[in-house]
Amino acid sequence: DIQMTQSPSSLSASVGDRVTITCRASQAIYNYLAWFQQKPGKASKSLIYAATSLQSGVPSKFSGSGSGTDFTLTISSLQPEDFATYYCQQYYSYPLTFGGGTKVEIK
Amino acid sequence: QVQLQESGPGLVKPSETLSLTCTVSGYSISSGYYWGWIRRPPGKGLEWIASLYYSGSTYYNPSLKSRVTISVDTSKNQFSLTLSSVTAADTAVYYCARGDPYPASAAETYYFDYWGQGTLVNVSS
Numbered sequence: 001d002i003q004m005t006q007s008p009s010s011l012s013a014s015v016g017d018r019v020t021i022t023c024r025a026s027q028a029i030y031n032y033l034a035w036f037q038q039k040p041g042k043a044s045k046s047l048i049y050a051a052t053s054l055q056s057g058v059p060s061k062f063s064g065s066g067s068g069t070d071f072t073l074t075i076s077s078l079q080p081e082d083f084a085t086y087y088c089q090q091y092y093s094y095p096l097t098f099g100g101g102t103k104v105e106i107k
Numbered sequence: 108q109v110q111l112q113e114s115g116p117g118l119v120k121p122s123e124t125l126s127l128t129c130t131v132s133g134y135s136i137s138s139g140y141y142w143g144w145i146r147r148p149p150g151k152g153l154e155w156i157a158s159l160y161y162s163g164s165t166y167y168n169p170s171l172k173s174r175v176t177i178s179v180d181t182s183k184n185q186f187s188l189t190l191s192s193v194t195a196a197d198t199a200v201y202y203c204a205r206g207d208p209y210p211a212s213a214a215e216t217y218y219f220d221y222w223g224q225g226t227l228v229n230v231s232s
Contacts, residue, residue, distance in 0.1 A: 031210070032210075032212065032216065032218075034218035034219070036219070036222075041224060042224060043110075043111070043221070043222045043223060043224050044202070044204075044219075044222035045222075046218070046219065046220040046221070046222075049207065049209060049218050049220070050209060050210055053209075055220065087153060089153075089218055089219065091212075091216040091217055091218045092212070092214070092216065093214050093216065094166060094168075094214065094216065095155055095168040095169060095170070096143075096155040096158075096216065096217075097155065098145075098152060098153035098154075098155070099152075100152045101152065101153075
């Protein structure tokens, strides 16, 4: 199985901050990497697919980068609605696996 | 707008079978895409359980394969999960989701682009 290691597991940030979350795969997954946002009691929201492609309707403050084993999700200017937990998912091979999540909290 | 909604019992007894249904609105399952189940045990990470393609192909996590069945009812625009012989370790929030295979790969994999809110299932006597 491909292990996805996400860091940090949590972070505190202020409105307006630039936030970077990383995801590392235990083997090369090319660009088969997605990011999504999860809030309690709400449907998760897809943000990025194919490592760098912005999902339709997602604001451009979200961006993804990376290829191979190392990937990054960046939020350019954190807004109150962005406080949530973020996950990466690899879809290079089965079984599909997820990172452990990064909880973004208000400082 | 594609929406998914999980339904099923919130409490299942040990050794019994857990059954969940995902009702899809805003998109016809028989039109395409993959459809899957994912879970998150309390205090643990997300675990992919199983998926199916609209045409009927199924995919299972080897760690659960012996106990899991995924099926589809296109007439109701629903797909379902059964997990047999449950234990306390199967207590989790269960999510259903749609899988988008972009970019297409020989491995027939996908990322999840639409999710349900999740439903908590407790396994307890």
